[in-house]
Amino acid sequence: MQKEDFSLSEEYEKCCVAAGPECGAVATFTGLVRQFEVSTSVSGLHLEHYPGMTEKSMENIVAKARNRWSLQHVRVVHRIGVLEAGSQIVLVIVASSHRPDAFAACEYIMDFLKTEAVFWKKEIRSDGEIWIKSTSHDYERRDGWAGEPSATVKRW
Amino acid sequence: MQKEDFSLSEEYEKCCVAAGPECGAVATFTGLVRQFEVSTSVSGLHLEHYPGMTEKSMENIVAKARNRWSLQHVRVVHRIGVLEAGSQIVLVIVASSHRPDAFAACEYIMDFLKTEAVFWKKEIRSDGEIWIKSTSHDYERRDGWAGEPSATVKRW
Amino acid sequence: MRVNVLFFASLKEDLGCAEIELQLSELASRADLFDCLTNELGSARVAPLFAENVSIAINQSIEKGEFTLQSGDEVAFLPPITGG
Amino acid sequence: MRVNVLFFASLKEDLGCAEIELQLSELASRADLFDCLTNELGSARVAPLFAENVSIAINQSIEKGEFTLQSGDEVAFLPPITGG
Numbered sequence: 001m002q003k004e005d006f007s008l009s010e011e012y013e014k015c016c017v018a019a020g021p022e023c024g025a026v027a028t029f030t031g032l033v034r035q036f037e038v039s040t041s042v043s044g045l046h047l048e049h050y051p052g053m054t055e056k057s058m059e060n061i062v063a064k065a066r067n068r069w070s071l072q073h074v075r076v077v078h079r080i081g082v083l084e085a086g087s088q089i090v091l092v093i094v095a096s097s098h099r100p101d102a103f104a105a106c107e108y109i110m111d112f113l114k115t116e117a118v119f120w121k122k123e124i125r126s127d128g129e130i131w132i133k134s135t136s137h138d139y140e141r142r143d144g145w146a147g148e149p150s151a152t153v154k155r156w
Numbered sequence: 157m158q159k160e161d162f163s164l165s166e167e168y169e170k171c172c173v174a175a176g177p178e179c180g181a182v183a184t185f186t187g188l189v190r191q192f193e194v195s196t197s198v199s200g201l202h203l204e205h206y207p208g209m210t211e212k213s214m215e216n217i218v219a220k221a222r223n224r225w226s227l228q229h230v231r232v233v234h235r236i237g238v239l240e241a242g243s244q245i246v247l248v249i250v251a252s253s254h255r256p257d258a259f260a261a262c263e264y265i266m267d268f269l270k271t272e273a274v275f276w277k278k279e280i281r282s283d284g285e286i287w288i289k290s291t292s293h294d295y296e297r298r299d300g301w302a303g304e305p306s307a308t309v310k311r312w
Numbered sequence: 313m314r315v316n317v318l319f320f321a322s323l324k325e326d327l328g329c330a331e332i333e334l335q336l337s338e339l340a341s342r343a344d345l346f347d348c349l350t351n352e353l354g355s356a357r358v359a360p361l362f363a364e365n366v367s368i369a370i371n372q373s374i375e376k377g378e379f380t381l382q383s384g385d386e387v388a389f390l391p392p393i394t395g396g
Numbered sequence: 397m398r399v400n401v402l403f404f405a406s407l408k409e410d411l412g413c414a415e416i417e418l419q420l421s422e423l424a425s426r427a428d429l430f431d432c433l434t435n436e437l438g439s440a441r442v443a444p445l446f447a448e449n450v451s452i453a454i455n456q457s458i459e460k461g462e463f464t465l466q467s468g469d470e471v472a473f474l475p476p477i478t479g480g
Contacts, residue, residue: 009165012186021191021242027262028184030168031396034253035177048321050388053372058396078396086177090396097190099270100297103263106183110255113396120321121394131322134394141256187480204405206472209456214480234480246480269480276405277478287406290478 001055006077011093019072019095025102029092029110035085044084046122046129054118061112065094068108069101076109078117082124108145115142157211162233167249175228175251181258185248185266191241200240202278202285210274217268221250224264225257232265234273238280264301271298313338313383317349322391326360327353339380342368345387365392397422397467401433406475410444411437423464426452429471449476 008030015026033045062074073095083089092109096102114134121132164186171182189201218230229251239245248265252258270290277288317332324330334348349358360366367374369388370381381387401416408414418432433442444450451458453472454465465471 007165008168008184009163012164016188016242024188024190026184026186026188028164028182028186029255029259030182030184031255032172032180032182034180050318050320050369050372050390053369053388056372086172099185099187099266103185103259103266107259110259110396114255115395116393117396118390118393119396120391122321131391132394134392138395206402206404206453206456206474209453209472212456266480271479272477273480274474274477275480276475278405287475288478290476294479 001049001051001058001078001080003079003081005079005088006091008088008091011075011077011091015073015075015093015095022097023072023095024097025099026093026095027099027102027106028094029090029106030088031090031110033083033085033087033089040123041126042085042123043126044082044124045087045089046082046124047080047089048120048122049078049080050118057116057118058113061109061116064112065105065109069096069105070098071096071101071105074105074109076113078113078119080119111138111141111145114138157205157207157214157234157236159235159237161235161244162247164244164247167231167233167247171229171231171249171251178253179228179251180253181255182249182251183255183258183262184250185246185262186244187246187266189239189241189243189245196279197282198241198279199282200238200243200280201245202238202280203236203245204276204278205236206274213272213274214269217265217272220268221261221265225252225261226254227252227257227261230261230265232269234269234275236275267294267297267301270294313340313381315340315345315381315383315385315387317345318386318388320388320390323360323366323389327357336381339382341380342378345381361389366390367392397424397465399424399429399465399467399469399471401429402470402472404472404474407444407450407473411441413437420465423466425464426462429465445473450474451476 035042058076062076071094075093077091079089092106094102094106115138123130123132191198214232218232227250231249233247235245248262250258250262271294279286279288313336315334315336317334319327319330336344336348367390369390370379371386397420399418399420401418403411403414420432451474453474454463455470
Protein backbone atom coordinates (compact mmCIF):
# COMPACT_ATOMS: atom_id res chain seq x y z
CA MET A 1 0.00 0.00 0.00
CA GLN A 2 1.57 3.27 -1.01
CA LYS A 3 0.80 6.78 -2.17
CA GLU A 4 3.81 6.76 -4.52
CA ASP A 5 3.78 5.41 -8.04
CA PHE A 6 5.35 2.00 -8.70
CA SER A 7 7.63 0.72 -11.44
CA LEU A 8 6.60 -2.42 -13.31
CA SER A 9 10.18 -2.74 -14.48
CA GLU A 10 11.68 -2.73 -10.94
CA GLU A 11 9.08 -5.16 -9.63
CA TYR A 12 9.64 -7.46 -12.61
CA GLU A 13 13.42 -7.50 -12.04
CA LYS A 14 12.92 -8.31 -8.35
CA CYS A 15 10.43 -11.00 -9.29
CA CYS A 16 12.84 -12.76 -11.67
CA VAL A 17 15.58 -12.78 -9.02
CA ALA A 18 13.22 -13.99 -6.28
CA ALA A 19 11.58 -16.66 -8.44
CA GLY A 20 14.85 -18.38 -9.28
CA PRO A 21 15.91 -20.83 -11.98
CA GLU A 22 12.70 -22.87 -12.08
CA CYS A 23 10.67 -19.86 -13.16
CA GLY A 24 9.34 -20.19 -16.70
CA ALA A 25 6.40 -17.80 -16.70
CA VAL A 26 5.72 -14.32 -15.37
CA ALA A 27 2.25 -12.82 -15.72
CA THR A 28 1.60 -9.20 -14.76
CA PHE A 29 -1.44 -6.99 -14.58
CA THR A 30 -1.46 -3.22 -14.26
CA GLY A 31 -4.66 -1.29 -13.62
CA LEU A 32 -4.79 2.34 -14.73
CA VAL A 33 -7.22 5.22 -14.14
CA ARG A 34 -9.31 5.49 -17.31
CA GLN A 35 -10.08 8.97 -18.53
CA PHE A 36 -13.62 8.15 -19.58
CA GLU A 37 -16.43 6.15 -18.03
CA VAL A 38 -19.17 5.66 -20.57
CA SER A 39 -19.71 9.28 -21.65
CA THR A 40 -18.34 11.02 -18.57
CA SER A 41 -14.87 12.46 -18.42
CA VAL A 42 -12.94 11.40 -15.30
CA SER A 43 -10.08 13.59 -14.12
CA GLY A 44 -9.05 11.34 -11.26
CA LEU A 45 -9.80 8.70 -8.69
CA HIS A 46 -9.70 8.94 -4.91
CA LEU A 47 -8.80 5.63 -3.27
CA GLU A 48 -9.55 5.24 0.42
CA HIS A 49 -8.45 2.31 2.56
CA TYR A 50 -8.65 1.13 6.18
CA PRO A 51 -5.06 0.93 7.45
CA GLY A 52 -4.44 -2.55 8.79
CA MET A 53 -7.64 -4.17 7.62
CA THR A 54 -6.89 -3.46 3.95
CA GLU A 55 -3.44 -5.05 4.22
CA LYS A 56 -4.94 -8.09 5.90
CA SER A 57 -7.56 -8.45 3.17
CA MET A 58 -4.86 -8.35 0.50
CA GLU A 59 -2.58 -10.80 2.30
CA ASN A 60 -5.51 -13.16 2.59
CA ILE A 61 -6.13 -13.04 -1.18
CA VAL A 62 -2.47 -13.72 -1.96
CA ALA A 63 -2.39 -16.60 0.56
CA LYS A 64 -5.43 -18.19 -1.11
CA ALA A 65 -3.75 -17.93 -4.53
CA ARG A 66 -0.49 -19.42 -3.21
CA ASN A 67 -2.47 -22.25 -1.70
CA ARG A 68 -4.29 -23.00 -4.94
CA TRP A 69 -1.40 -22.84 -7.44
CA SER A 70 2.28 -23.58 -7.44
CA LEU A 71 3.83 -20.10 -7.45
CA GLN A 72 7.40 -18.95 -7.00
CA HIS A 73 6.74 -15.29 -6.40
CA VAL A 74 3.73 -13.05 -5.92
CA ARG A 75 3.78 -9.29 -5.52
CA VAL A 76 0.83 -6.92 -5.22
CA VAL A 77 1.35 -3.15 -5.11
CA HIS A 78 -1.65 -0.91 -4.54
CA ARG A 79 -1.75 2.85 -4.53
CA ILE A 80 -4.00 4.97 -2.33
CA GLY A 81 -4.98 8.65 -2.25
CA VAL A 82 -5.83 10.82 -5.23
CA LEU A 83 -4.70 9.46 -8.60
CA GLU A 84 -4.97 11.42 -11.84
CA ALA A 85 -6.41 9.93 -15.03
CA GLY A 86 -3.76 7.78 -16.71
CA SER A 87 -2.06 6.91 -13.40
CA GLN A 88 -1.20 3.39 -12.39
CA ILE A 89 -3.42 2.07 -9.58
CA VAL A 90 -2.52 -1.54 -8.98
CA LEU A 91 0.13 -4.03 -10.03
CA VAL A 92 0.02 -7.81 -9.67
CA ILE A 93 3.05 -9.92 -10.64
CA VAL A 94 3.02 -13.71 -10.45
CA ALA A 95 5.89 -16.06 -11.30
CA SER A 96 5.51 -19.79 -11.76
CA SER A 97 7.21 -22.69 -13.50
CA HIS A 98 4.33 -22.95 -15.91
CA ARG A 99 2.15 -20.59 -17.88
CA PRO A 100 -1.31 -21.79 -16.79
CA ASP A 101 -0.56 -21.26 -13.08
CA ALA A 102 0.89 -17.78 -13.64
CA PHE A 103 -2.09 -16.62 -15.71
CA ALA A 104 -4.74 -18.16 -13.47
CA ALA A 105 -3.24 -16.84 -10.23
CA CYS A 106 -2.76 -13.32 -11.61
CA GLU A 107 -6.38 -13.16 -12.80
CA TYR A 108 -7.66 -14.74 -9.57
CA ILE A 109 -5.85 -12.16 -7.45
CA MET A 110 -7.29 -9.30 -9.53
CA ASP A 111 -10.83 -10.75 -9.40
CA PHE A 112 -10.63 -10.99 -5.59
CA LEU A 113 -8.94 -7.59 -5.21
CA LYS A 114 -11.94 -6.13 -7.06
CA THR A 115 -14.47 -7.70 -4.71
CA GLU A 116 -12.82 -8.47 -1.36
CA ALA A 117 -9.97 -6.02 -0.86
CA VAL A 118 -10.97 -3.24 1.53
CA PHE A 119 -10.92 -0.17 -0.71
CA TRP A 120 -13.40 2.50 -1.62
CA LYS A 121 -13.11 4.48 -4.83
CA LYS A 122 -14.51 7.86 -5.67
CA GLU A 123 -14.45 9.13 -9.23
CA ILE A 124 -13.61 12.79 -9.68
CA ARG A 125 -15.74 13.68 -12.70
CA SER A 126 -16.47 16.78 -14.67
CA ASP A 127 -20.01 16.65 -13.17
CA GLY A 128 -18.96 16.07 -9.57
CA GLU A 129 -17.55 13.37 -7.32
CA ILE A 130 -19.18 9.98 -7.02
CA TRP A 131 -18.44 6.91 -4.90
CA ILE A 132 -18.39 3.99 -7.29
CA LYS A 133 -20.04 0.62 -6.75
CA SER A 134 -18.85 -2.88 -7.54
CA THR A 135 -20.58 -4.30 -10.59
CA SER A 136 -22.41 -7.61 -10.59
CA HIS A 137 -19.94 -8.62 -13.31
CA ASP A 138 -17.11 -8.35 -10.76
CA TYR A 139 -18.95 -10.73 -8.43
CA GLU A 140 -19.67 -13.17 -11.26
CA ARG A 141 -16.00 -13.26 -12.12
CA ARG A 142 -15.06 -13.93 -8.50
CA ASP A 143 -17.70 -16.64 -8.16
CA GLY A 144 -16.39 -18.29 -11.33
CA TRP A 145 -13.43 -19.45 -9.21
CA ALA A 146 -15.61 -21.35 -6.74
CA GLY A 147 -15.35 -25.11 -6.48
CA GLU A 148 -12.60 -27.48 -7.47
CA PRO A 149 -10.60 -27.02 -10.66
CA SER A 150 -12.10 -29.33 -13.28
CA ALA A 151 -10.15 -31.41 -15.76
CA THR A 152 -11.55 -29.51 -18.73
CA VAL A 153 -10.38 -26.04 -19.61
CA LYS A 154 -13.42 -23.82 -20.07
CA ARG A 155 -13.27 -20.32 -21.52
CA TRP A 156 -15.86 -17.66 -22.06
CA MET B 157 11.30 -11.73 -34.14
CA GLN B 158 14.75 -10.93 -32.90
CA LYS B 159 17.96 -12.49 -31.60
CA GLU B 160 18.40 -9.66 -29.07
CA ASP B 161 16.84 -9.57 -25.63
CA PHE B 162 13.80 -7.35 -25.04
CA SER B 163 12.83 -4.99 -22.24
CA LEU B 164 9.43 -5.43 -20.60
CA SER B 165 9.79 -1.93 -19.23
CA GLU B 166 10.33 -0.30 -22.65
CA GLU B 167 7.51 -2.26 -24.24
CA TYR B 168 5.19 -1.37 -21.36
CA GLU B 169 5.99 2.35 -21.70
CA LYS B 170 5.31 2.22 -25.44
CA CYS B 171 2.11 0.32 -24.81
CA CYS B 172 0.74 2.92 -22.38
CA VAL B 173 1.46 5.73 -24.85
CA ALA B 174 -0.04 3.83 -27.79
CA ALA B 175 -3.12 2.67 -25.87
CA GLY B 176 -4.21 6.20 -24.93
CA PRO B 177 -6.54 7.58 -22.27
CA GLU B 178 -9.20 4.87 -22.48
CA CYS B 179 -6.74 2.21 -21.40
CA GLY B 180 -7.56 0.80 -17.97
CA ALA B 181 -5.84 -2.58 -18.03
CA VAL B 182 -2.49 -3.89 -19.23
CA ALA B 183 -1.77 -7.63 -19.03
CA THR B 184 1.69 -8.96 -19.84
CA PHE B 185 3.22 -12.39 -20.10
CA THR B 186 6.92 -13.18 -20.21
CA GLY B 187 8.20 -16.67 -20.95
CA LEU B 188 11.65 -17.64 -19.67
CA VAL B 189 13.99 -20.57 -20.26
CA ARG B 190 13.61 -22.84 -17.22
CA GLN B 191 16.79 -24.36 -15.89
CA PHE B 192 15.21 -27.70 -15.08
CA GLU B 193 12.77 -29.95 -16.92
CA VAL B 194 11.55 -32.67 -14.60
CA SER B 195 14.90 -34.00 -13.32
CA THR B 196 17.09 -32.87 -16.20
CA SER B 197 19.23 -29.77 -16.07
CA VAL B 198 18.79 -27.50 -19.11
CA SER B 199 21.60 -25.12 -20.01
CA GLY B 200 19.78 -23.49 -22.89
CA LEU B 201 17.22 -23.55 -25.66
CA HIS B 202 17.72 -23.31 -29.41
CA LEU B 203 14.79 -21.66 -31.16
CA GLU B 204 14.49 -22.13 -34.89
CA HIS B 205 11.99 -20.33 -37.13
CA TYR B 206 11.03 -20.11 -40.81
CA PRO B 207 11.65 -16.50 -41.86
CA GLY B 208 8.48 -15.07 -43.37
CA MET B 209 6.16 -17.93 -42.48
CA THR B 210 6.76 -17.53 -38.72
CA GLU B 211 5.95 -13.81 -38.87
CA LYS B 212 2.76 -14.55 -40.81
CA SER B 213 1.69 -17.17 -38.26
CA MET B 214 2.17 -14.68 -35.40
CA GLU B 215 0.37 -11.83 -37.20
CA ASN B 216 -2.51 -14.19 -37.79
CA ILE B 217 -2.77 -15.02 -34.07
CA VAL B 218 -2.73 -11.33 -33.10
CA ALA B 219 -5.36 -10.53 -35.75
CA LYS B 220 -7.65 -13.24 -34.37
CA ALA B 221 -7.27 -11.83 -30.84
CA ARG B 222 -7.98 -8.27 -32.03
CA ASN B 223 -11.04 -9.53 -33.80
CA ARG B 224 -12.36 -11.31 -30.72
CA TRP B 225 -11.77 -8.66 -28.05
CA SER B 226 -11.72 -4.91 -27.84
CA LEU B 227 -8.01 -4.14 -27.55
CA GLN B 228 -6.13 -0.86 -27.69
CA HIS B 229 -2.65 -2.23 -28.14
CA VAL B 230 -1.05 -5.62 -28.70
CA ARG B 231 2.65 -6.34 -28.92
CA VAL B 232 4.37 -9.70 -29.27
CA VAL B 233 8.17 -9.99 -29.16
CA HIS B 234 9.78 -13.36 -29.79
CA ARG B 235 13.43 -14.25 -29.62
CA ILE B 236 15.19 -16.79 -31.84
CA GLY B 237 18.57 -18.51 -31.80
CA VAL B 238 20.35 -19.95 -28.77
CA LEU B 239 19.02 -18.73 -25.40
CA GLU B 240 20.66 -19.55 -22.08
CA ALA B 241 18.71 -20.81 -19.06
CA GLY B 242 17.03 -17.87 -17.34
CA SER B 243 16.75 -15.85 -20.58
CA GLN B 244 13.55 -14.22 -21.71
CA ILE B 245 11.99 -15.97 -24.73
CA VAL B 246 8.69 -14.30 -25.46
CA LEU B 247 6.73 -11.25 -24.38
CA VAL B 248 3.05 -10.53 -24.93
CA ILE B 249 1.54 -7.19 -23.88
CA VAL B 250 -2.14 -6.41 -24.27
CA ALA B 251 -3.91 -3.16 -23.36
CA SER B 252 -7.65 -2.78 -23.11
CA SER B 253 -10.24 -0.59 -21.43
CA HIS B 254 -11.26 -3.49 -19.22
CA ARG B 255 -9.52 -6.22 -17.28
CA PRO B 256 -11.33 -9.29 -18.66
CA ASP B 257 -10.43 -8.46 -22.27
CA ALA B 258 -6.78 -7.80 -21.46
CA PHE B 259 -6.38 -11.07 -19.52
CA ALA B 260 -8.29 -13.21 -22.00
CA ALA B 261 -6.48 -11.86 -25.07
CA CYS B 262 -3.04 -12.20 -23.46
CA GLU B 263 -3.70 -15.82 -22.51
CA TYR B 264 -5.29 -16.58 -25.90
CA ILE B 265 -2.27 -15.25 -27.76
CA MET B 266 0.10 -17.36 -25.62
CA ASP B 267 -2.03 -20.50 -26.06
CA PHE B 268 -1.99 -20.06 -29.85
CA LEU B 269 1.71 -19.11 -29.96
CA LYS B 270 2.40 -22.43 -28.22
CA THR B 271 0.49 -24.45 -30.81
CA GLU B 272 0.30 -22.51 -34.08
CA ALA B 273 3.31 -20.22 -34.29
CA VAL B 274 5.98 -21.69 -36.56
CA PHE B 275 8.84 -22.38 -34.16
CA TRP B 276 10.87 -25.42 -33.25
CA LYS B 277 12.67 -25.70 -29.92
CA LYS B 278 15.64 -27.83 -29.00
CA GLU B 279 16.67 -28.21 -25.38
CA ILE B 280 20.37 -28.19 -24.70
CA ARG B 281 20.61 -30.59 -21.76
CA SER B 282 23.38 -32.06 -19.70
CA ASP B 283 22.61 -35.41 -21.40
CA GLY B 284 22.47 -34.09 -24.98
CA GLU B 285 20.28 -32.02 -27.27
CA ILE B 286 16.65 -32.90 -27.84
CA TRP B 287 13.92 -31.43 -30.06
CA ILE B 288 10.93 -30.86 -27.83
CA LYS B 289 7.34 -31.74 -28.66
CA SER B 290 4.09 -29.89 -27.99
CA THR B 291 2.16 -31.44 -25.15
CA SER B 292 -1.45 -32.53 -25.45
CA HIS B 293 -2.12 -30.05 -22.64
CA ASP B 294 -1.09 -27.22 -24.99
CA TYR B 295 -3.63 -28.39 -27.55
CA GLU B 296 -6.36 -28.73 -24.92
CA ARG B 297 -5.73 -25.16 -23.83
CA ARG B 298 -5.96 -23.92 -27.41
CA ASP B 299 -9.12 -25.92 -28.08
CA GLY B 300 -10.68 -24.45 -24.93
CA TRP B 301 -11.04 -21.20 -26.91
CA ALA B 302 -13.20 -22.82 -29.61
CA GLY B 303 -16.81 -21.75 -30.06
CA GLU B 304 -18.61 -18.61 -29.05
CA PRO B 305 -17.97 -16.88 -25.73
CA SER B 306 -20.71 -17.95 -23.34
CA ALA B 307 -22.46 -15.73 -20.84
CA THR B 308 -21.11 -17.65 -17.89
CA VAL B 309 -17.55 -17.31 -16.75
CA LYS B 310 -16.07 -20.76 -16.34
CA ARG B 311 -12.72 -21.47 -14.71
CA TRP B 312 -10.67 -24.57 -14.25
CA MET C 313 -15.47 2.25 28.98
CA ARG C 314 -14.20 4.09 25.93
CA VAL C 315 -14.53 2.71 22.41
CA ASN C 316 -13.24 4.28 19.22
CA VAL C 317 -15.59 4.30 16.22
CA LEU C 318 -14.35 4.92 12.66
CA PHE C 319 -16.33 5.88 9.55
CA PHE C 320 -15.04 5.30 6.04
CA ALA C 321 -15.60 6.65 2.53
CA SER C 322 -19.18 7.79 1.84
CA LEU C 323 -20.14 7.30 5.52
CA LYS C 324 -17.32 9.59 6.58
CA GLU C 325 -18.70 12.23 4.22
CA ASP C 326 -22.35 11.63 5.17
CA LEU C 327 -21.61 11.92 8.90
CA GLY C 328 -19.05 14.67 8.46
CA CYS C 329 -16.56 12.93 10.70
CA ALA C 330 -13.98 10.16 10.40
CA GLU C 331 -13.81 9.09 14.03
CA ILE C 332 -15.67 9.46 17.31
CA GLU C 333 -14.86 8.26 20.81
CA LEU C 334 -17.87 6.84 22.66
CA GLN C 335 -18.44 6.28 26.36
CA LEU C 336 -20.24 2.92 26.64
CA SER C 337 -21.08 0.54 29.46
CA GLU C 338 -19.07 -2.70 29.70
CA LEU C 339 -20.20 -5.42 27.18
CA ALA C 340 -22.27 -2.93 25.20
CA SER C 341 -24.31 -4.67 22.48
CA ARG C 342 -24.95 -3.75 18.83
CA ALA C 343 -28.14 -1.99 19.96
CA ASP C 344 -26.27 -0.07 22.70
CA LEU C 345 -23.73 1.07 20.13
CA PHE C 346 -26.44 2.42 17.80
CA ASP C 347 -28.27 4.11 20.71
CA CYS C 348 -25.12 5.83 21.86
CA LEU C 349 -24.25 6.98 18.31
CA THR C 350 -27.77 8.35 17.86
CA ASN C 351 -27.50 10.27 21.15
CA GLU C 352 -24.12 11.71 20.22
CA LEU C 353 -24.79 12.60 16.56
CA GLY C 354 -28.57 12.89 16.23
CA SER C 355 -30.91 10.53 14.42
CA ALA C 356 -30.76 12.33 11.05
CA ARG C 357 -26.98 12.21 10.93
CA VAL C 358 -26.65 8.53 11.89
CA ALA C 359 -29.37 7.33 9.46
CA PRO C 360 -26.82 6.18 6.81
CA LEU C 361 -25.27 3.78 9.37
CA PHE C 362 -28.52 1.78 9.45
CA ALA C 363 -28.39 0.95 5.72
CA GLU C 364 -28.51 -2.79 5.04
CA ASN C 365 -25.29 -2.79 2.99
CA VAL C 366 -23.20 -1.13 5.73
CA SER C 367 -20.83 -3.56 7.49
CA ILE C 368 -19.47 -3.28 11.01
CA ALA C 369 -15.92 -4.37 11.76
CA ILE C 370 -14.75 -4.97 15.33
CA ASN C 371 -10.98 -4.84 15.59
CA GLN C 372 -10.82 -5.12 11.78
CA SER C 373 -13.00 -8.23 11.52
CA ILE C 374 -16.46 -8.03 10.00
CA GLU C 375 -19.18 -8.92 12.55
CA LYS C 376 -22.44 -9.84 10.89
CA GLY C 377 -24.44 -10.91 13.95
CA GLU C 378 -24.64 -9.77 17.55
CA PHE C 379 -21.54 -8.73 19.48
CA THR C 380 -20.46 -7.28 22.80
CA LEU C 381 -17.82 -4.60 22.98
CA GLN C 382 -14.87 -4.44 25.32
CA SER C 383 -12.75 -1.55 26.43
CA GLY C 384 -10.31 -0.45 23.73
CA ASP C 385 -12.19 -2.13 20.88
CA GLU C 386 -11.93 -0.47 17.49
CA VAL C 387 -15.33 -0.31 15.79
CA ALA C 388 -15.60 0.65 12.11
CA PHE C 389 -18.56 1.34 9.84
CA LEU C 390 -17.81 0.32 6.27
CA PRO C 391 -19.86 1.07 3.17
CA PRO C 392 -19.74 -1.71 0.52
CA ILE C 393 -16.14 -2.12 -0.56
CA THR C 394 -15.40 -1.45 -4.21
CA GLY C 395 -12.09 -3.25 -4.38
CA GLY C 396 -8.70 -2.43 -5.77
CA MET D 397 12.21 -25.93 -63.91
CA ARG D 398 14.09 -25.19 -60.69
CA VAL D 399 12.43 -25.41 -57.27
CA ASN D 400 14.03 -24.62 -53.94
CA VAL D 401 13.36 -27.08 -51.07
CA LEU D 402 13.98 -26.17 -47.41
CA PHE D 403 14.31 -28.46 -44.38
CA PHE D 404 13.78 -27.24 -40.83
CA ALA D 405 14.73 -28.22 -37.29
CA SER D 406 15.08 -32.00 -36.76
CA LEU D 407 14.64 -32.66 -40.51
CA LYS D 408 17.54 -30.34 -41.30
CA GLU D 409 19.66 -32.36 -38.88
CA ASP D 410 18.39 -35.75 -40.07
CA LEU D 411 19.06 -34.93 -43.74
CA GLY D 412 22.25 -33.05 -42.99
CA CYS D 413 21.20 -30.12 -45.17
CA ALA D 414 19.03 -27.01 -44.86
CA GLU D 415 18.26 -26.45 -48.52
CA ILE D 416 18.46 -28.20 -51.88
CA GLU D 417 17.70 -26.99 -55.39
CA LEU D 418 15.82 -29.55 -57.50
CA GLN D 419 15.40 -29.79 -61.26
CA LEU D 420 11.75 -30.84 -61.83
CA SER D 421 9.43 -31.02 -64.82
CA GLU D 422 6.69 -28.36 -65.10
CA LEU D 423 3.66 -29.02 -62.85
CA ALA D 424 5.52 -31.65 -60.84
CA SER D 425 3.23 -33.40 -58.35
CA ARG D 426 3.74 -34.39 -54.70
CA ALA D 427 4.88 -37.83 -55.91
CA ASP D 428 7.31 -36.29 -58.44
CA LEU D 429 8.80 -34.17 -55.65
CA PHE D 430 9.40 -37.20 -53.41
CA ASP D 431 10.87 -39.21 -56.34
CA CYS D 432 13.27 -36.43 -57.19
CA LEU D 433 14.35 -36.00 -53.54
CA THR D 434 14.93 -39.76 -53.25
CA ASN D 435 17.07 -39.74 -56.40
CA GLU D 436 19.11 -36.79 -55.18
CA LEU D 437 19.60 -37.79 -51.53
CA GLY D 438 19.07 -41.57 -51.41
CA SER D 439 16.14 -43.41 -49.86
CA ALA D 440 17.71 -43.83 -46.41
CA ARG D 441 18.39 -40.12 -46.07
CA VAL D 442 14.92 -38.98 -47.20
CA ALA D 443 13.02 -41.50 -45.02
CA PRO D 444 12.24 -38.89 -42.28
CA LEU D 445 10.41 -36.75 -44.87
CA PHE D 446 7.78 -39.48 -45.24
CA ALA D 447 6.75 -39.36 -41.56
CA GLU D 448 3.04 -38.71 -41.09
CA ASN D 449 3.56 -35.69 -38.85
CA VAL D 450 5.78 -33.86 -41.38
CA SER D 451 4.03 -30.96 -43.12
CA ILE D 452 4.82 -29.52 -46.53
CA ALA D 453 4.52 -25.79 -47.13
CA ILE D 454 4.42 -24.35 -50.65
CA ASN D 455 5.35 -20.69 -50.66
CA GLN D 456 4.85 -20.64 -46.88
CA SER D 457 1.35 -22.14 -46.91
CA ILE D 458 0.75 -25.64 -45.60
CA GLU D 459 -0.51 -27.98 -48.34
CA LYS D 460 -2.19 -31.08 -46.95
CA GLY D 461 -3.45 -32.65 -50.17
CA GLU D 462 -2.15 -32.89 -53.74
CA PHE D 463 -0.38 -29.99 -55.39
CA THR D 464 1.48 -29.09 -58.57
CA LEU D 465 4.66 -27.07 -58.46
CA GLN D 466 5.59 -24.11 -60.58
CA SER D 467 8.92 -22.58 -61.42
CA GLY D 468 10.31 -20.56 -58.52
CA ASP D 469 8.11 -22.18 -55.86
CA GLU D 470 9.57 -22.45 -52.37
CA VAL D 471 8.88 -25.86 -50.88
CA ALA D 472 9.53 -26.50 -47.17
CA PHE D 473 9.44 -29.66 -45.07
CA LEU D 474 8.37 -28.89 -41.50
CA PRO D 475 8.46 -31.19 -38.48
CA PRO D 476 5.59 -30.61 -36.01
CA ILE D 477 5.87 -27.06 -34.73
CA THR D 478 6.45 -26.66 -31.00
CA GLY D 479 5.37 -23.06 -30.73
CA GLY D 480 6.78 -19.98 -29.08
